Amino acid sequence: xxxxxxxxxxxxxxxxxxxxxxxxxxxxxxxxxxxxxxxxxxxxxxxxxxxxxxxxxxxxxxxxxxxxxxxxxxxxxxxxxxxxxxxxxxxxxxxxxxxxxxxxxxxxxxxxxxxxxxxxxxxxxxxxxxxxxxxxxxxxxxxxxxxxxxxxxxxxxxxxxxxxxxxxxxxxxxxxxxxxxxxxxxxxxxxxxxxxxxxxxxxxxxxxxxxxxxxxxxxxxxxxxxxxxxxxxxxxxxxxxxxxxxxxxxxxxxxxxxxxxxxxxxxxxxxxxxxxxxxxxxxxxxxxxxxxxxxxxxxxxxxxxxxxxxxxxxxxxxxxxxxxxxxxxxxxxxxxxxxxxxxxxxxxxxxxxxxxxxxxxxxxxxxxxxxxxxxxxxxxxxxxxxxxxxxxxxxxxxxxxxxxxxxxxxxxxxxxxxxxxxxxxxxxxxxxxxxxxxxxxxxxxxxxxxxxxxxxxxxxxxxxxxxxxxxxxxxxxxxxxxxxxxxxxxxxxxxxxxxxxxxxxxxxxxxxxxxxxxxxxxxxxxxxxxxxxxxxxxxxxxxxxxxxxxxxxxxxxxxxxxxxxxxxxxxxxxxxxxxxxxxxxxxxxxxxxxxxxxxxxxxxxxxxxxxxxxxxxxxxxxxxxxxxxxxxxxxxxxxxxxxxxxxxxxxxxxxxxxxxxxxxxxxxxxxxxxxxxxxxxxxxxxxxxxxxxxxxxx
Numbered sequence: 146x147x148x149x150x151x152x153x154x155x156x157x158x159x160x161x162x163x164x165x166x167x168x169x170x171x172x173x174x175x176x177x178x179x180x181x182x183x184x185x186x187x188x189x190x191x192x193x194x195x196x197x198x199x200x201x202x203x204x205x206x207x208x209x210x211x212x213x214x215x216x217x218x219x220x221x222x223x224x225x226x227x228x229x230x231x232x233x234x235x236x237x238x239x240x241x242x243x244x245x246x247x248x249x250x251x252x253x254x255x256x257x258x259x260x261x262x263x264x265x266x267x268x269x270x271x272x273x274x275x276x277x278x279x280x281x282x283x284x285x286x287x288x289x290x291x292x293x294x295x296x297x298x299x300x301x302x303x304x305x306x307x308x309x310x311x312x313x314x315x316x317x318x319x320x321x322x323x324x325x326x327x328x329x330x331x332x333x334x335x336x337x338x339x340x341x342x343x344x345x346x347x348x349x350x351x352x353x354x355x356x357x358x359x360x361x362x363x364x365x366x367x368x369x370x371x372x373x374x375x376x377x378x379x380x381x382x383x384x385x386x387x388x389x390x391x392x393x394x395x396x397x398x399x400x401x402x403x404x405x406x407x408x409x410x411x412x413x414x415x416x417x418x419x420x421x422x423x424x425x426x427x428x429x430x431x432x433x434x435x436x437x438x439x440x441x442x443x444x445x446x447x448x449x450x451x452x453x454x455x456x457x458x459x460x461x462x463x464x465x466x467x468x469x470x471x472x473x474x475x476x477x478x479x480x481x482x483x484x485x486x487x488x489x490x491x492x493x494x495x496x497x498x499x500x501x502x503x504x505x506x507x508x509x510x511x512x513x514x515x516x517x518x519x520x521x522x523x524x525x526x527x528x529x530x531x532x533x534x535x536x537x538x539x540x541x542x543x544x545x546x547x548x549x550x551x552x553x554x555x556x557x558x559x560x561x562x563x564x565x566x567x568x569x570x571x572x573x574x575x576x577x578x579x580x581x582x583x584x585x586x587x588x589x590x591x592x593x594x595x596x597x598x599x600x601x602x603x604x605x606x607x608x609x610x611x612x613x614x615x616x617x618x619x620x621x622x623x624x625x626x627x628x629x630x631x632x633x634x635x636x637x638x639x640x641x642x643x644x645x646x647x648x649x650x651x652x653x654x655x656x657x658x659x660x661x662x663x664x665x666x667x668x669x670x671x672x673x674x675x676x677x678x679x680x681x682x683x684x685x686x687x688x689x690x691x692x693x694x695x696x697x698x699x700x701x702x703x704x705x706x707x708x709x710x711x712x713x714x715x716x717x718x719x720x721x722x723x724x725x726x727x728x729x730x731x732x733x734x735x736x737x738x739x740x741x742x743x744x745x746x747x748x749x750x751x752x753x754x755x756x757x758x759x760x761x762x763x764x765x766x767x768x769x770x771x772x773x774x775x776x777x778x779x780x781x782x783x784x785x786x787x788x789x790x791x792x793x794x795x796x797x798x799x800x801x802x803x804x805x806x807x808x809x810x811x812x813x814x815x816x817x818x819x820x821x822x823x824x825x826x827x828x829x830x831x832x833x834x835x836x837x838x839x840x841x842x843x
Contacts (some may be wrong), residue, residue: 156218157308158185161266164216164315168378181490189233193244199251204256210373211258215249218306219267227272246273248295251280254364259292260375260746264360268306270298274363281364293372295335296364310349310357317345321378325785327765327809333375336368381802386473387464390512394453394494394553395460399472419666421462421480424455425657428484430649431459431614433488439547439610440577445619445636446651448817449696449727451659452616455555455651456494459614463491463549480737491614494551497558499760502567505558506530509550510567513537531571538575538609547610556618557816561635570642575611576644615639619650653695660698663689667702673710683714690723697723702731703798727821734795739792743787749825750777751784751791752799753813756822761803762810769811 162183165746170181184196197203205211218230220239228234228243230483246265250273253261264274277296278512288294299307318341322328328337339362346359362368384398428443434442438643444452461467463486468477477485493512497505507530510517515533517526560565619636640646664684673680683705691697701723705713713719722729735745755763763769771783781787791797800813813819 154218154308157312160309160312161214161216161315161427163763164312164319168315168319168563169212169214169376176709180495184628187231189231190242190244190299193229193231193249197249201254202256205253205258207257207259209258210260211253211256211262212374213249213253213261214261214266215246215264216266216308216311218304219246219265219269221269221272224704225272226276227267229267229270232271236838246270247276247280250277254281254294254296254334255284255288260372260374261292261294262372263296264299265297265309265363266299266307269300269302269304270306270459271301271304271361277364279448279827287333293335293370294364295362295372295374297339297360298363298425299360301358302360304358307357310355311360313349314342314345314359317348318342319378321345321785322377324789325765326379328377328379328807329381329383329804329809330371331380331809332371333377334367334369334371334413335362335375338375381518386461386467388466390463391460391491391551393496393508394551395458395464395467396457400457401461401476404838421458421476422484423662423666424451424651425459425481426655427649427651428453428458428481430647431455432484432486434614435459435549435612436487437612438577439575439612441613441615443636443639443645443646443648444614444616444651445641445648445654447693449815450652450656452618452651453468453553453694454695456551456614456616456775459486460491460494460551463488467490491549491551493549494553496554497552497561497564498554500558500561500564502563503527503530505552505564506534506568509552510534513548513550513582524649526622527567531567534572538572538611547612549612549614551614551616553616554582554816555615555639556635561617562638565635565638565642566600569613569615569639572611572613573643575609576613577610578697600801613643618651619652656693660691660693660695661685664698668697668705679710683710686714686720687723690720691726694726694817696817697726697730700727700734700798703795704730704733707795727817731799731821734799738794738796743790744796747773747777747781747787748796749793750774751788752796753822753825756798756813756819758810758812760810761805762801762812764805764808766808 165182167354184193184200186195187196202211202213215229219227220230220236220243221227222239222243226239227246228239229246229249230243233242234244242494242599246267250263250265253263262373273296299311314586316337321344322333322337322341326337326341339360339613346357349355350357371446385392385400386400386401387395412440431442431444434440444455446452462480463479465488467473468488494511495505495508495512500508503526506527510530510533513534515530515537517529517533537619547635552569555561555564617635617639619634624660661684664687665680668680668683683702687698687701704719718732722733735749738745738748750773751769753776754769757763757772757776762774764783765788769788773784774781792800797812800811802809813822
């Protein structure tokens with residue numbers, strides 16, 4: 146490194162070192178990290194040459210990642226060769242007194258390290274390209290064929306070194322990768338790194354009216370391949386309470402910590418968390434089922450009545466890894482004994498949300514250890530998976546206990562009837578149906594749906610049974626099973642496919658008492674512990690007005706926690722909004738987002754964008770802001786900053802996050818919220834002024 150005796154350049158070098166150290170001195174995991182070796186203010190060429198010799202750069206171990214960062218003044222000689230300019234460099238004697246930049250670059254590239262990154266931030270740094278292209282031909286063939294060898298230059302011909310500018314570019318890119326990029330892997334690819342640098346350069350150019358070209362690869366190697374030379378600042382080891390085969394339905398680590406690691410969430414002194422103790426009769430029913438013989442149990446109820454929570458509890462408490470964790474031992478020990486499923490009693494748990502038949506059957510099959518039959522044509526993929534699942538039950542070498550498969554959110558599939566017909570119904574014989582008598586009755590085909598695959602031949606006698614635990618919404622809250630199972634409804638089709646299925650409801654008698662207990666648990670802790678009578682009054686009032694909706698109960702409790710509870714409970718307008726359910730509570734939160742520096746119209750657009758995402762959610766990066774702007778019909782300035790505010794403020798409770806394709810994705814916390822947001826009126830900018838003036842038409 147060379148500061149050339151210039152105070153301003155020395156400050157710029159310090160700023161660059163600060164972000165370079167932050168980015169690379171700590172690796173993607175605590176056990177990793179780059180050794181920090183500095184050459185600060187070399188006077189002459191010999192200083193650099195000695196550093197290359199003593200630092201060990203040329204002899205870096207093969208399994209180590211090598212990163213070399215060079216910042217200096219530089220120049221391109223008459224021969225088109227690039228030199229680093231040192232304090233004792235004579236411009237007329239560059240060959241003798243300047244440092245050929247590519248000698249530093251090649252020292253790294255020709256080391257044994259399989260993964261190398263060199264960043265050259267110097268005047269006219271792009272000038273290293275022509276000579277470097279020739280020198281690379283002298284590297285051993287395996288050096289260029291395996292691993293990743295990447296060289297970046299920050300400046301072009303006749304462009305001065307970027308001092309504080311490049312420090313700012315690196316800082317901005319680093320911060321963007323920490324959250325907005327949402328990349329969940331521990332390492333980045335060169336293309337992802339360059340994308341972050343390009344965004345940061347564009348932002349700097351816009352804010353300071355500059356025209357910097359930005360860093361560019363001089364020697365790119367396998368652009369899309371992740372490399373250990375580029376640790377991901379946004380990587381956070383994802384902590385899961387249960388293994389992947391059950392994680393889609395089980396309680397998440399964050400949910401568990403919310404109840405177990407806070408003063409709130411305790412219904413009484415002996416309760417380690419309401420999450421494991423509410424809905425006692427429902428929990429007993431599920432516990433008996435997963436510990437019993439083959440069969441089908443359908444958990445149904447109105448939207449937001451807690452179906453997924455009940456299923457998540459059973460899946461989580463049955464998991465051996467969860468039960469072996471000291472962190473959760475107390476929760477398991479204190480949970481009612483008759484409501485704790487047998488250990489290992491749930492083998493597979495998946496969500497049908499945004500999954501069609503092929504995606505759903507593949508998810509189940511993979512988690513059961515199946516693979517598609519490669520001898521069959523790819524066009525017959527659904528039939529392949531049907532056969533593989535059949536093999537699980539008919540070709541088992543041992544008469545194992547029944548396998549439990551949980552499928553939640555069946556109503557959230559884009560083709561729920563096809564999922565019943567092509568995925569679930571063919572399993573009827575293994576779930577307590579008569580073996581060898583053909584498939585279960587096939588549900589009526591929805592209008593416009595393509596025919597499914599040809600029926601499989603009659604199943605062979607099963608050696609392993611199936612417990613099928615299904616979560617599906619019913620549109621008739623609290624109704625008896627027969628009334629809820631209308632001929633065209635999804636629940637009715639399930640009962641046609643599984644005539645002997647048991648049905649339990651989450652919105653039946655006693656649900657209001659459960660809602661009140663839930664609100665009481667949410668309101669425990671300071672300042673509520675000082676006034677338990679107020680907490681009890683609040684719980685009764687909320688439960689009386691939100692009906693069977695645990696979602697609305699949670700949103701109301703959060704508003705009470707954030708505001709003046711006594712005032713809200715006596716506010717007729719707030720109670721009116723509570724009576725109106727999710728929409729009314731959402732309006733109340735929108736009315737107050739200005740206190741957090743957010744604009745209600747823009748906040749609505751940002752939330753609505755997540756409701757239109759497919760798969761497991763919408764990624765942040767460029768997608769979320771672009772979708773919100775399209776819905777709003779206007780640009781959202783500093784959209785990333787506003788998304789950060791949203792995720793840290795009162796509206797955060799309306800969202801949940803997940804991971805898909807190595808990206809963090811966001812979606813509404815409940816499908817009921819998603820449906821509401823998709824229907825929410827589309828606003829023009831004219832509504833903003835009315836809202837600021839106190840209007841409530843949002």
